[in-house]
Amino acid sequence: MEQRIPVTSSEDGAGEAGRRPVGLISFDIDGTLTTGHGPGPITREMVERAKEWGYIIGSCSDRPVGDQKNMWETWGIEVSFTVLKHMLDSVKSRFEADSYVHIGDTDVDYHFARVSGFDFLQVQTMDPEPWMLSPEDGQCHWGPEGRTR
Amino acid sequence: MTSSAGGFPRYAEGMGLWEHRGKVAVVGYGYSEIDRRWDGVSMDRTLGAFQLAAMQNAIEDAGLTAADIDGFMCSEAMAGDSWAQEDRGDPRPYFDPPYDSEDGLSLTSADWLIAGMAREGTPLSNLQYIDRNQLAIGQETGKAAQVVGDGQANVLLMTYNMGNVPGRYKLEEGDYSEGARKWSAPWGWMTSAMMQHAFVFMQYCTKYGGSHDDLAPFVLNQRRNGLLTPWGYYAQHEPYQITLEDYLTQRYICWPNGLLDSDRPVNHAFAMIFTTAERAKDMKQKPIYVLSHVQASHPTKSTMATLEDHEAFTDSLARRLYEGAGARPEDLDIFNPYDGFATFTQSYLEGFQWHGVKRGEAFDFYAGDIRVEGPHPFNSSGGNLGCGRTRTAMYTDSIEQLRGTAGARQVTVRAETAAMGQVTPGGNGHIFLSVHPQI
Numbered sequence A: 001m002e003q004r005i006p007v008t009s010s011e012d013g014a015g016e017a018g019r020r021p022v023g024l025i026s027f028d029i030d031g032t033l034t035t036g037h038g039p040g041p042i043t044r045e046m047v048e049r050a051k052e053w054g055y056i057i058g059s060c061s062d063r064p065v066g067d068q069k070n071m072w073e074t075w076g077i078e079v080s081f082t083v084l085k086h087m088l089d090s091v092k093s094r095f096e097a098d099s100y101v102h103i104g105d106t107d108v109d110y111h112f113a114r115v116s117g118f119d120f121l122q123v124q125t126m127d128p129e130p131w132m133l134s135p136e137d138g139q140c141h142w143g144p145e146g147r148t149r
Numbered sequence B: 001m002t003s004s005a006g007g008f009p010r011y012a013e014g015m016g017l018w019e020h021r022g023k024v025a026v027v028g029y030g031y032s033e034i035d036r037r038w039d040g041v042s043m044d045r046t047l048g049a050f051q052l053a054a055m056q057n058a059i060e061d062a063g064l065t066a067a068d069i070d071g072f073m074c075s076e077a078m079a080g081d082s083w084a085q086e087d088r089g090d091p092r093p094y095f096d097p098p099y100d101s102e103d104g105l106s107l108t109s110a111d112w113l114i115a116g117m118a119r120e121g122t123p124l125s126n127l128q129y130i131d132r133n134q135l136a137i138g139q140e141t142g143k144a145a146q147v148v149g150d151g152q153a154n155v156l157l158m159t160y161n162m163g164n165v166p167g168r169y170k171l172e173e174g175d176y177s178e179g180a181r182k183w184s185a186p187w188g189w190m191t192s193a194m195m196q197h198a199f200v201f202m203q204y205c206t207k208y209g210g211s212h213d214d215l216a217p218f219v220l221n222q223r224r225n226g227l228l229t230p231w232g233y234y235a236q237h238e239p240y241q242i243t244l245e246d247y248l249t250q251r252y253i254c255w256p257n258g259l260l261d262s263d264r265p266v267n268h269a270f271a272m273i274f275t276t277a278e279r280a281k282d283m284k285q286k287p288i289y290v291l292s293h294v295q296a297s298h299p300t301k302s303t304m305a306t307l308e309d310h311e312a313f314t315d316s317l318a319r320r321l322y323e324g325a326g327a328r329p330e331d332l333d334i335f336n337p338y339d340g341f342a343t344f345t346q347s348y349l350e351g352f353q354w355h356g357v358k359r360g361e362a363f364d365f366y367a368g369d370i371r372v373e374g375p376h377p378f379n380s381s382g383g384n385l386g387c388g389r390t391r392t393a394m395y396t397d398s399i400e401q402l403r404g405t406a407g408a409r410q411v412t413v414r415a416e417t418a419a420m421g422q423v424t425p426g427g428n429g430h431i432f433l434s435v436h437p438q439i
């Protein structure tokens, strides 16, 4: 059994008592990230920003784990987890966080988010999260395919 | 013009040799590019555009022009989901002609395809025979051969597609499954197909021993063969091999049928050209003769067929196909049975007794060397599991193996005959091909 990974202290070195809340975001790939088949609206820049802001990030997809890892390597982003869709609950047991969110595009994402104790955000209809907004103009710049799917 | 053919379908036992054995030949084939889905934007990558390309490629492969074609056959059934999706309350607009209806997007009618060929400067200007109502390619290839054998067409262009547009695939049910379908398809269309084959598969494991894990070598090898098929979906878009661990940890869709046991819908089209053996003699390609074709359409006794049913159905299928060709199991070199779900392919393998495999022996066979380089290159096409849900990889591979042009997939054993078909044991069509006009 893997040990649950505790929340890391925040960048300003505050201890456990004064730490900032840490969120965990699980990304579906196909239909959710711009690298998916078909391409979704969430861009590499958004994901990178989420990580920079301190979110624990990773992917939860029906793609084989090896392919998920290859995808992140191609994007040049080191993630904390890559799990199969039906194993999302393992992420919750591995990582301690204040909030758990899965972002995806299908009923299957909704289903596994719910049964794994995650909040679910439907990528086609969600309000942009703060980490999705461009620091330059404060706007949300979805990927080139937009959110039409 | 006519749309009937003598001797079709061929359902009956004891029909003897096919009356046109060796007198009809496949002389061309072509296929389109392949996408997971149409993107809703690229008008040069619609199902219709892909199908026109496949047809033109087949004509070119045969060394013909469109004017040489006098017979045309297609399947007008919707290939995947509808584009408009009005039934879902989320209607999408159509486009300028020729995409101002579903035609060309989620299905292709004969009229649309014929008009498209004219639009593209390759008019099928000499058609004497048009057949628009074929169920699927398994039946369609048999009928194409029969039509040419019966003399209703001399050079017949047959085409087939499988489509996929954005959205959920084939969501045939609304919020509720009503009537009898509340029992047979409680979660929609595909669950009914999966439940059927999962049920028979579990009966198989109970009767002969083994488990779902025993399908792993077969499914992994299908992907491997698919990756050796340059045009296939995985070779084109997701070029990685799945591992045993991937298989054993896959998500179940309808236990024990998992994600990797199920073919992935794609947008793709295919075409083949049939002509008489006489005409084929001096054509561009080496003729591949049709020795036999048969079909099956079995009503079930209940909402589900049983293992006993599927074994009887596939025993009959193999017996009739071999009989029509004047062949025995040991005469069959290339065997590309259907694999839309991995859980039923063993019904065909054992029914045809390919490489001596008898009932209950498929798992042991899968555990042996079934690679294309090896002694038992089973399903050298990679099928739907290896190439995407085209339903036609079995045909392109069989033709290429018999021509000796299968490249990295070329088998090292004898490749003079081939059998292939689709779809399921209860309803299908199969065809027997050979480089010789008779065995």
Ligand SMILES: [Mg+2]
Residues within 6 Å of the ligand: A028, A029, A030, A031, A032, A104, A105, A106
């Ligand atoms: Mg998705």
